[in-house]
Amino acid sequence: MIAIVVVDEKMGIGKNGQLLAHISGDLKYFKEKTIGKTIVFGRETLETFPGKKPLPGRKSIVLTTDKEYRTSCEVCCSIEQFLEETSDIPGDELFVAGGASIYEQLLPYCDKILLTRIYKEFEADRFFPELDSSVWEEIWSSELFEEDGTEYRFFEYKRVR
Numbered sequence: 001m002i003a004i005v006v007v008d009e010k011m012g013i014g015k016n017g018q019l020l021a022h023i024s025g026d027l028k029y030f031k032e033k034t035i036g037k038t039i040v041f042g043r044e045t046l047e048t049f050p051g052k053k054p055l056p057g058r059k060s061i062v063l064t065t066d067k068e069y070r071t072s073c074e075v076c077c078s079i080e081q082f083l084e085e086t087s088d089i090p091g092d093e094l095f096v097a098g099g100a101s102i103y104e105q106l107l108p109y110c111d112k113i114l115l116t117r118i119y120k121e122f123e124a125d126r127f128f129p130e131l132d133s134s135v136w137e138e139i140w141s142s143e144l145f146e147e148d149g150t151e152y153r154f155f156e157y158k159r160v161r
């Protein structure tokens with residue numbers, strides 16, 4: 001499983017139910033990486049998508065405890081159910097797309113993280129878990145990009161233990 005996330009300098013990921021910044025280069029990267037694959041996210045994150053609809057071109061799974069939740073995505077009501085229903089999907093085709101509660105619960109099952117770091121600090125109320133350097137090794141980083149005065153870079157981490 002692969003976590004995909006955009007963080008600020010303090011590992012912030014969201015505020016008031018929204019992303020911290022709109023970076024079209026990062027949205028494009030997210031699309032390139034996840035198109036044709038399966039993505040999982042929490043119910044709060046689904047409700048931030050345009051029209052509260054799943055993103056096109058991907059199989060989407062939403063985690064919610066509400067068994068009656070009405071959506072066009074596949075619904076899983078627990079981590080256990082999600083793990084069981086995705087057990088036949090190759091790990092490099094299954095992306096964990098947030099939010100904070102889902103990263104927290106599924107990071108132990110991930111062996112890779114695609115992390116976009118924005119070189120700025122926002123006021124955030126949701127965070128990605130701190131990366132333990134004895135567990136996560138940086139294996140790649142991109143050049144520095146800039147959009148509307150905001151600098152960012154793509155990183156890949158792999159689990160080493």
Ligand SMILES: NC(=O)c1ccc[n+]([C@@H]2O[C@H](COP(=O)([O-])OP(=O)(O)OC[C@H]3O[C@@H](n4cnc5c(N)ncnc54)[C@H](OP(=O)(O)O)[C@@H]3O)[C@@H](O)[C@H]2O)c1
Nearest residue numbers: 005006014017018019042043044045064065098099100101
């Ligand atoms: N920077 C990024 O890359 C990124 C990516 C995604 C999201 N975000 C941001 O993160 C924030 C949302 O994060 P969040 O932590 O508040 O919400 P979330 O993780 O998106 O969704 C939380 C909801 O998921 C469901 N859930 C969580 N664990 C579950 C479990 N074990 N079994 C069944 N359902 C479960 C619950 O839904 P019910 O209440 O319906 O039971 C819970 O209320 C927003 O600000 C969003 O913009 C940032």
